[in-house]
Amino acid sequence: MYSKSKNILFISLVSILTSLVVVTMSYLLVRSIVINTARRNAVMILREMERVKLHELPPGIFRRIPTSVFLLQNRRVEVLYDALDISNKLDFSQLKDKSFINVAGETMFTAVINTPKGVVAFIQPGENMLNILKKTAFAFFWVWLVSTGIILASAYANYRRTVKSFRELIEKAKEISTKMEGFLPEKGLDSNTARFISALNEMIKRLRASIEEEKRFAANAAHELKTPLANIIGYTSMLLRWGLKDEAVAEKSLSAINVTAKKLNELVSKLLLLSSPMTSLKHERTNVCNFVKAVLNEYKSLFPAYQFQIECRENPVFDLPKEALEIVVKVFLDNAVKYSPENGVISVVVESNRLGVSSMGPEILEEYHDKIFEPFFRLETDREGHGLGLAIAKNVASRFSWKLSVESKEGMNTFWVIFN
Template sequence: MSIKWRVSLISIGTIAGITLLFTMFIYFSLSKWMMEQQDHSALTSALHIALAYPGNIEQGSHNSNEKSQSWLSQFDTKNQTFYIIGLDGKTVASLGNTFGVLPHSLALTRTQKGALAHVNVRGHAFVRIILPSHAESGKTVAWVISYASTDVVQAYIAALVRVLIFGSLLALVLAGLSGYVMSFVALRPITDIIRRMRHMDAFSIKGRLPHDSGRDEIAELSKTFNEMLDRIRKTIEKQNEFIADASHEFRSPLTVIEGYINLLDRWGKDDPAVTERSIGAIKKEAARLRRLTNGLLQLASLANVQLESMPCDAKRVIEEVVLQFSEVFQRNIAFEHPDEAVMTEMQSEHLHQVTAIFLQNAVKHTLEGQEIAVRISRRKGGLLMIVEDKGEGIDQEHLPHLFDRFYRSDRARSRSTEGFGLGLAIAKEIVGLYQGEIRVVSEKGVGTAFSVTIPDR
């Protein structure tokens, strides 16, 4: 179901619930008020007659009925009938006969426990009131039976019900139409966004969604979607660059291997010198391919690595790496550290690899006798490691690209061709696993300093 229909149904359901509650409130409150007003009016008239009867009738006189009719006429009310019943059961007086003779007897006064009741007589609704008429001595001298018709009130209530039902249905129809129209107008920008998205190029992602400077949800959606497209575009560009660089790196050793194999196949099989030289070159290029493949596999595996909280002594791990590089490369590498242990939550193998990458980079950039130093300390709840060399330095234009995969520059990286430009990229991925940060400061002809910060988790 589309959002427009859902909004319409929600509008109808909401208005239906509100209308039902409002209709019930109007019906019950008005009907109760009208019936109460009718009951009060009928009760007041009957009470006046019951109070006035003893003073206007001389009991036992021969003209009592005439007196009754003369004073009783002032209480004549439309749609209301009165009967005055004597204690002997005879009708002393009556007033009003719109509905014909209605039930009235002395026995009726004895069987009714309440003074007011709603009754139906010959298809008409009445409020029946039975009240005693007392003399000044407090003695009951007669009974007043009053019938007040409620047909008009019931007709008003019935008309009210019809109006409320019709109004409720009309409100529901208008709510549905207005909900559909409002949802159509409100969702029209989203429909336009969907249309534009369907016509976008899935590969180049050149299109962008229009958005104004407003702060509504539609403008925010368009802005966020465009930002996502920019990130996807950059990712695709980096992926294409990675594929091109990886293909280039693989093509060079494969071309060398293929060339030496063809050389052996043509005439080198009978020449021991050519065979030996070819086998050596093939072994060297195969080793390069192995190192390149291992680097790529490691970059891929870092995306899914599961970190374990295993604190290690950074001073001990880094000291081992410094000692290894000092012995292997015959370099004097200074190691500055606190006297106490420097603990970090970085796994020891990751710390070992990051340190080795930066030291290897420093060795490549320096000549024998040039200074290389490693310093560690605890700063702001984390580990700070600085690897600094006094080598050739890096041009400022290359600094933003140092951690890109396969990035190599003769001026910025190494004079040799053994590297693939993956070391610093791997170091950045490892440090990123621990929400760490790498900063580099370099000046051409002065040296380079890499600082690594590993926060405590």
């Protein structure tokens, strides 16, 4: 909007200056035509005079316009014809420099022509010619004044429209900030402003989507927290009512509270990890194959009922944060353990720019390939968990411009992390 106002002002100034230049050039052109025409007439007269000799001027040659003619030879001045009777009043030093001179208070036009015999000066009354030029200048001045007025009026009208559009944008922005609905109008704006408003609308759209996502996240988090808290409250009530007298009830309640509190602590830890910016993690030169082998050795001890395998098709070394890679790999492995049958094979594949974890399990339909990375999303086949693991992996990956994807077919799922 500011750019449009600035452009209008700039174009108006350029138009005014251009019209001034055009008017000035037009006046100078007319002046040149008038003066050159008079000089051409003088040249024609001079040729006629030379034909009959300078001192034998034909009678009536200056009948139309009274003229004085002088021959200047070095410092000597010879009067050839003096119909104006100005030979005693004229300052001959002015003749070579000016088209108009003042002789005894009267304006005279001069045309100076070089000849073999010397300089011939023609002098005629210049009032009429000067009046013509003044009227021409006055006419051109009015043309410029009117055109400037039109330009300024047009610029002011455009400015008013711009200010009106700007005010409408401000009012709409206030409405959006209050009601959190609608978008800024893009019609009736110049191209640069329209692109800027379009970018703002895209930002508003993303902000709304983010706000809606946060609302869903808060609602889901509250729902997930509500169940364990309800269990703790229930067992606490049981303790208060019977547990102090019944040792078995007390032991059962305390054990249940302990298990629930651990799950609650795990859930809170995942929520904190999900919102963590990961800014404090240090990058290290990491051999991905060796790193994954160390993680698999840990899982072989924790889950001896599963078969863990690794295939290093390449041996990439990246400068990356090991903690972030560990989180992503362990989320993939935890999912594989959760959905694979006992004695199932869990394979890790390392390639030049990506790492994949494959396991047996139910097919994930393509329509869920993006949704499974959203917080609290769970498939119908999910037996346990909060639906946060893959969301945490995606959050960690996005911090370092990694990409996550899934390939699925009946009986086999492969989760990939792609390093950029």
